[in-house]
Amino acid sequence: MGKEPLNPYAPGAGHSPPYLAGREQEIEAFQKFLSQKEILKNVILTGLRGTGKTVLMDDRFKPMAQEKGWVWIGSDFAESSFLSEGNLCVRLLTDLSVFTSSLSIAAPDGTFGFDIGPRSKQSLSFEFLMTYFESQPGLTVDKLKATLEFVWKVANARDAKGIVFAYDEAQVVRDREDKGQYPLAILLETFQSLQRKGVRFLLLLTGLPTLFPKLVESRTYAERMFAILEIGRLSKQASQEAIEQPIKTSRWRFTPASVQEITKISDGYPYFIQFICRETFDHLLSNPEDATIPIDAIIRKLDSDFFAGRWEKVTDRQRELLYCIARLEHADDEFTISEIVEVSQKSTGKPFVYGDVSQSLPKLIGKGLIYKNRHGKYCFAVPLFSQFIHRQFAEKERQTRLFE
Numbered sequence: 001m002g003k004e005p006l007n008p009y010a011p012g013a014g015h016s017p018p019y020l021a022g023r024e025q026e027i028e029a030f031q032k033f034l035s036q037k038e039i040l041k042n043v044i045l046t047g048l049r050g051t052g053k054t055v056l057m058d059d060r061f062k063p064m065a066q067e068k069g070w071v072w073i074g075s076d077f078a079e080s081s082f083l084s085e086g087n088l089c090v091r092l093l094t095d096l097s098v099f100t101s102s103l104s105i106a107a108p109d110g111t112f113g114f115d116i117g118p119r120s121k122q123s124l125s126f127e128f129l130m131t132y133f134e135s136q137p138g139l140t141v142d143k144l145k146a147t148l149e150f151v152w153k154v155a156n157a158r159d160a161k162g163i164v165f166a167y168d169e170a171q172v173v174r175d176r177e178d179k180g181q182y183p184l185a186i187l188l189e190t191f192q193s194l195q196r197k198g199v200r201f202l203l204l205l206t207g208l209p210t211l212f213p214k215l216v217e218s219r220t221y222a223e224r225m226f227a228i229l230e231i232g233r234l235s236k237q238a239s240q241e242a243i244e245q246p247i248k249t250s251r252w253r254f255t256p257a258s259v260q261e262i263t264k265i266s267d268g269y270p271y272f273i274q275f276i277c278r279e280t281f282d283h284l285l286s287n288p289e290d291a292t293i294p295i296d297a298i299i300r301k302l303d304s305d306f307f308a309g310r311w312e313k314v315t316d317r318q319r320e321l322l323y324c325i326a327r328l329e330h331a332d333d334e335f336t337i338s339e340i341v342e343v344s345q346k347s348t349g350k351p352f353v354y355g356d357v358s359q360s361l362p363k364l365i366g367k368g369l370i371y372k373n374r375h376g377k378y379c380f381a382v383p384l385f386s387q388f389i390h391r392q393f394a395e396k397e398r399q400t401r402l403f404e
């Protein structure tokens with residue numbers, strides 16, 4: 001018996017897709033930002049959960065930058081990086097030291113008298129950067145600027161085209177007014193001031209759409225410092241490629257009708273495409289005679305794998321509120337408090353008044369289900385969430401009927 005072909009599809013946060021489809025515009029735009037003579041614009045890459053931010057950054061932006069001679073450093077931002085200004089500096093210098101450790105400078109010569117040989121070299125390790133940082137005069141922001149500027153001088157002398165500071169999950173950025181700590185403000189101020197001096201650092205922040213408003217809230221000039229690349233659904237053609245390309249060389253093929261069906265159900269969202277394709281392909285391998293897509297089973301699995309964890313975090317009353325939103329015609333676009341109130345008054349349950357909604361929304365934002373967009377309206381932070389909510393309530397109703 002021949003070996004079973006491996007299922008190539010890769011649903012999962014940060015899992016490289018077998019074929020990265022579409023995103024040509026964003027790739028071209030990023031290319032332009034790398035070609036800036038003076039770095040005047042930094043980049044925000046944003047989109048809902050599972051739209052492909054991480055893989056676009058890792059599989060496309062990074063190799064592109066490196067090919068052009070840029071150094072690429074960075075990691076995920078965590079809440080802890082923004083607890084204090086000191087934490088943020090340690091985060092940046094830790095990531096930077098991965099690159100700088102391979103650089104060295106002549107050690108300062110503190111001896112008198114005879115020259116006893118070539119001066120020793122000093123590597124720019126994390127300890128070195130921290131000692132340099134601590135010995136600088138002024139406030140934290142001055143120390144950070146001085147250290148980064150020093151690193152740039154050394155890197156520039158080694159022909160680096162620039163340094164990209166790439167941070168994923170950057171929606172956690174924040175200042176801590178309550179603690180008198182302003183890590184986000186320091187981050188923005190440092191980059192802006194160094195870039196003005198001609199230092200070729202580019203900040204690339206990737207995260208949920210809540211990110212940009214937070215930057216502007218901290219420093220209004222952030223609006224001018226960043227260009228926003230927003231990614232969402234793949235086009236029809238890109239969806240088709242994402243579905244078909246991975247199995248191009250295998251003996252299996254999706255029929256045109258299946259491709260259409262998968263594109264429709266996934267609505268072009270990359271995570272859902274990977275998920276549905278993987279399940280379908282598995283089904284095909286274990287039931288070679290059955291050429292249909294077991295769509296109901298796949299959606300049930302998707303509900304439990306992707307949505308259920310988020311749904312469990314909300315109370316019954318919050319679920320009712322979410323159901324009101326899901327019933328809006330433009331639930332997948334943007335909505336306002338008044339619109340939610342209006343729908344709730346037309347429905348049979350206990351209606352929501354304006355105050356209820358305005359108090360509940362921040363809680364749902366905190367749970368990562370909703371966000372406030374640039375126009376001050378609200379949106380779901382999870383793609384295809386409204387359809388899931390409808391399924392939950394339909395199921396609930398079905399069960400109520402069964403047991404009454």
Ligand SMILES: Nc1ncnc2c1ncn2[C@@H]1O[C@H](COP(=O)(O)OP(=O)(O)OP(=O)(O)O)[C@@H](O)[C@H]1O
Binds near residue numbers: 015017052054272
């Ligand atoms: N352009 C694409 N073509 C095909 N598959 C893709 C594409 N972009 C992303 N994917 C797939 O979609 C899934 C989600 O990608 P990724 O983790 O990069 O999303 P994300 O936007 O970073 O999500 P999160 O907000 O949860 O971090 C992965 O399984 C990935 O392989």
Ligand SMILES: [Mg+2]
Binds near residue numbers: 013053054168169
């Ligand atoms: Mg990600």
